[in-house]
Amino acid sequence: MTSPSPTADRGAGPAVSVGDVTKTYGDRRAVDGVCLDVRRGEFFGLLGPNGAGKSTLVEIMEGLRKADSGSVTVFGESPWPRNTALLPRMGVQTQSSAFFVRQTVHEHLRTVAALFGAERAAVDATLDIVGLGGRHDVRVDDLSGGQRQRLAIASALVHGPELIFLDEPTASLDPEGRRALWEVLRDLKAEGRTIVYTTHHLDEAEALCDRVGILVAGRLVVTDEPQHLISTFGATSRMLVPLGRIDERKAASLPGVDAVTVQGGHLVLETRATGKVLAALDAVTGLDGVQTRTPSLEDVYLDITTRQNPQNPLASNNQEHQV
Numbered sequence: 001m002t003s004p005s006p007t008a009d010r011g012a013g014p015a016v017s018v019g020d021v022t023k024t025y026g027d028r029r030a031v032d033g034v035c036l037d038v039r040r041g042e043f044f045g046l047l048g049p050n051g052a053g054k055s056t057l058v059e060i061m062e063g064l065r066k067a068d069s070g071s072v073t074v075f076g077e078s079p080w081p082r083n084t085a086l087l088p089r090m091g092v093q094t095q096s097s098a099f100f101v102r103q104t105v106h107e108h109l110r111t112v113a114a115l116f117g118a119e120r121a122a123v124d125a126t127l128d129i130v131g132l133g134g135r136h137d138v139r140v141d142d143l144s145g146g147q148r149q150r151l152a153i154a155s156a157l158v159h160g161p162e163l164i165f166l167d168e169p170t171a172s173l174d175p176e177g178r179r180a181l182w183e184v185l186r187d188l189k190a191e192g193r194t195i196v197y198t199t200h201h202l203d204e205a206e207a208l209c210d211r212v213g214i215l216v217a218g219r220l221v222v223t224d225e226p227q228h229l230i231s232t233f234g235a236t237s238r239m240l241v242p243l244g245r246i247d248e249r250k251a252a253s254l255p256g257v258d259a260v261t262v263q264g265g266h267l268v269l270e271t272r273a274t275g276k277v278l279a280a281l282d283a284v285t286g287l288d289g290v291q292t293r294t295p296s297l298e299d300v301y302l303d304i305t306t307r308q309n310p311q312n313p314l315a316s317n318n319q320e321h322q323v
């Protein structure tokens with residue numbers, strides 16, 4: 001992109017502010033009293049199971065959908081009804097991004113760029129950034145799913161917006177494509193742009209996001225930094241000990257061990273006190289072949305979404321937590 005980078009001015013109020021927003025379809029409450037501020041320059045990930053209300057919430061932030069109640073501001077202004085002053089400042093990629101399918105890749109992006117008054121030079125630069133530099137003359141109709149996804153992302157970026165909304169941008173990409181896009185997103189953040197994105201890739205959210213929010217059945221049950229979330233929710237580490245090295249009862253009696261199961265060729269020891277258990281194991285059997293798996297955002301996510309989901313009989317609703 002050739003447009004100037006916004007400077008992340010954290011003193012100037014949030015990029016997006018959502019206050020007690022609710023949206024109901026028929027008798028289905030898709031978004032239920034959500035409060036959220038996305039800071040300027042922040043990389044914010046919205047997580048949650050299918051049907052949790054992510055797309056609805058993001059569309060409300062984008063000004064594409066009207067909330068039933070509550071307040072939404074983007075850079076201090078209401079995005080609804082359609083706020084033309086905000087459009088050049090926002091880039092939007094949705095799961096159903098529209099394409100000019102009979103045009104070539106370059107023509108398509110030129111058309112999008114012209115709508116926003118973006119410089120023509122930005123078209124070539126943006127196609128290079130998303131890895132479509134060699135596909136200028138291919139008709140949009142003939143692109144693969146992953147290439148279309150890249151073009152949708154390019155369409156959200158070509159005018160150099162300060163605030164970028166991306167809905168599962170890596171969903172159709174192969175592993176190399178995903179990693180390449182991670183670098184693009186990191187560069188956008190380094191330029192001071194604000195990114196709000198949804199994903200089902202928890203490893204990706206952990207690697208990229210300053211903060212994540214977890215939406216379950218329309219309610220934002222957690223907002224936090226990924227690492228802080230992992231330590232706060234105290235997901236357990238697992239130690240994998242080859243079978244036959246220590247018997248199950250003895251393993252369960254080691255100090256710091258919360259639970260023991262057999263999985264494949266291993267005894268799996270769950271613990272919140274890794275050092276203590278490693279020391280005890282070392283004394284009993286030695287540490288050769290012992291593997292340690294530290295908790296990830298995915299562990300915490302699964303734990304939270306299972307417990308918070310009202311359709312789950314194991315659910316409890318005592319974990320509301322905001323940072």
Ligand code: ADP
Pocket residue numbers: 025028029030048049050051052053054055056057
């Ligand atoms: P997510 O993006 O997390 O998958 P959505 O926001 O798409 O969740 O959907 C939240 C809930 O609202 C779901 O139960 C979905 O079926 C329902 N929903 C979404 N859009 C509509 C719509 N236009 N009309 C009726 N129900 C909808």
